[in-house]
Amino acid sequence: MTVYFVSILLLLGSAFILIAAIGLVKFNNLYSRMHATTKATSFGTLLLLIAVSLFFNTPAIYIKSLLVIIFIYLTAPLAAHSIAKSFIAKKDKDSKKQKD
């Protein structure tokens, strides 16, 4: 029974990461691109980590997977926020140049 769960979670997780990469290529704006990559990649990694912890089924793996999941869900929005902030600084600079 666990084999089916692990297989479905593994395929779904890698499919979510593939969808994130397709969105990164297809969208035409930096904000839309980050909207595609940040959320879908975090969810795909979450599914892969649940699959690997069900696969090995030892307490150490559960704790390490929980650590990685918490860390990814804390830091992925921070990284996207920082990228967007630097993009806004670039746009401000360009509009200031056009005024001068």
Next chain:
Amino acid sequence: MMHEVPEIVIYTGLAFLLLALLLSFVRLVRGPSVNDRIAAMDLIASIVTGFIIIYSMLWKSEFYIDVVIIISLISFIGTVAISTYLRQKRKSS
């Protein structure tokens, strides 16, 4: 105790991740601004963690999860460092 996962499932997952790596590499080469390239590098680090997770299932060795912890730490620090540096540089000039 461990369970047997059919190899076709593991190889299909690896194929999905390989295709994702190719697509994000296209964005890394082609991206119009530096910020697109930083976003693509962030995605590439996540894809590499996915590769290592599936690889640990293929070889049935649970020590690869430590590598995942380290890569997620380093990729976050790298992304924030580069984009904060760019932001400071653009603000000051």
